[in-house]
Amino acid sequence: MGTNADTEKDARRDVHSLTRGELTELLAGLGQPGFRAKQVEEWVWSKNARSWDEMTNLPKALREQLAERLTLGAVEEVARQASSDGSRKYLLRLSDGVCVECVGMPSGSRLAVCASTQAGCAMGCAFCATGGAGLTRSLTDAEIYEQVMHVRDDFGERVTSVVLMGQGEPFMNYDATLAALRRLNSPEGAGIGARHLTVSTCGVIPQIMRFANEPEQFTLAVSLHSAVQKTRNALMPGVRKYSLVNLYNAMGEYVDKTGRRPTYEYALIGGVNDTDAELQALCDFCEGTLAHVNLIQLNEVEGSKLRPSTPARAEDFVRRLASVGVEATVRNSRGADIDAACGQLKQRVERGR
Incomplete structure (x- = not known):
């Protein structure tokens, strides 16, 4: 009692x-x-x-x-992994006992942080360790912000960029996400430039349109992962109701309204979205738009049948996209020697218990 x-x-x-x-x-x-x-x-x-x-x-x-x-509602560090490439992954416990993950990625004089906006996720993406566990709850703006500050203090360095690409769908927690971005941007907060603050969404169209009307120059990334509707439905069931046609139109409006270049995230999955037909569809979807394509080497998730494409196939994508005037880069996968994919560290800690 x-x-x-x-x-x-x-x-x-x-x-x-x-x-x-x-x-x-x-x-x-x-x-x-x-x-x-x-x-x-x-x-x-x-x-x-x-x-x-x-x-x-x-x-x-x-x-x-x-x-x-x-x-003072401080977050408590439950687990921490350090990679040979300098990146560090954290499992943080919030005041009610719920845990979330975040990552610090140093590069020269820069320090990037990947933070979570929800504990768990309701979107159910097939390649994501977080999605398999479902959604626990959305985070407050302070809980999003405190992840960044925890990483800052652990490294003893100023954070120069943040991407909200950890656990959760930021646009299903829109108000807290925006409040956190504004606090991160504020000189009275973390003082990070708006263009160095990125939101990654699965493609929640109504909130993309809302985001286009915000006054700040925040950056938008969209998890695309396939430009073939059937493949995307299978990989990303949570956004099935937002068709690729409507997403294409919404992104056109976003660019017209903001003048900012969005990024399409595309995790290359062997035999699933890296075929010639998938590559052609991606070229068709991106050609003539301002978008940049960020090709990601898939993190292998324990128990998943999905496997990464080869580096050679990633280069094929870069060349073909370039031939239709679309800039693409292969994202340097950080933390490959630790539990790099979202949700993996949490699962490991829970299994250990």
């Missing part, structure tokens, strides 16, 4: 969930001047403080009052 102290602790709000207005009101009620809110927010969002005692420019009495009323 819980004690009164436990009940009081449970009743405290996470400071990350407070708006500036709510925080200012709380501090005013404690007899504090208005500038204290900015000080607290700087510790919470920019410095990623893990305890109230770290906030050394706040009076000690105020720190004690805040600790009684608010939690």
Whole structure:
């Protein structure tokens, strides 16, 4: 049976969930001047403080009052894998015990982070370790943001780019995803340029159109994986209702409205979407558009019959796409010696238990 102290602790709000207005009101009620809110927010969002005692420019009495009323809602690292290529994968536990994965990928002076927007995923993509487990819940904007800050602090370096391509479908959690992007972009948050913040969607058309109307220059990536409707339906059942014809039209509108170049993600799967017919369909889908094609070497998922294409086949795709004026690159697969695919580290930890 819980004690009164436990009940009081449970009743405290996470400071990350407070708006500036709510925080200012709380501090005013404690007899504090208005500038204290900015000080607290700087510790919470920019410095990623893990305890109230770290906030050394706040009076000690105020720190004690805040600790009684608010939690810092820190994520807890459950597992961490380091790859020989320098990338690190993390399994983080959130305040309610739910776990999510994120990855830090250093390259020279740059540090990219791949973060999750949901715990689990409802889209059910055939090649994804996360999709097999279903959706647990969507994350808050703070929980998305805190993954990036955890990676930043572990590397001790500034994060220069973020891609929301981890667990979950960002556009099925649109409001929190956008709020997290804005916080990552804000000078009072992580201060990352909008064009270095990318959302990867399976192709949820209504939200693509909504995203096109946002004022920021955020980047859009669409998981395509096949330009043949039957193949795409089999690989990505969660977006079956959004046909390729409608996706093609929506992406045309997106480019017209934003002037920004979208990316199509295409994981090459041997004998499934790497045939000559599939390649021709991809060329037809992309020719004459502004899109860039990002060819991905499929991560093998335990228990899946799907296998990656050969590097030579990936180069065939690059050459053929180039011949119709479409720029394509083969994404350098990071973390191949660790549980690189989304959901794999979580599964390994759970099996270990």
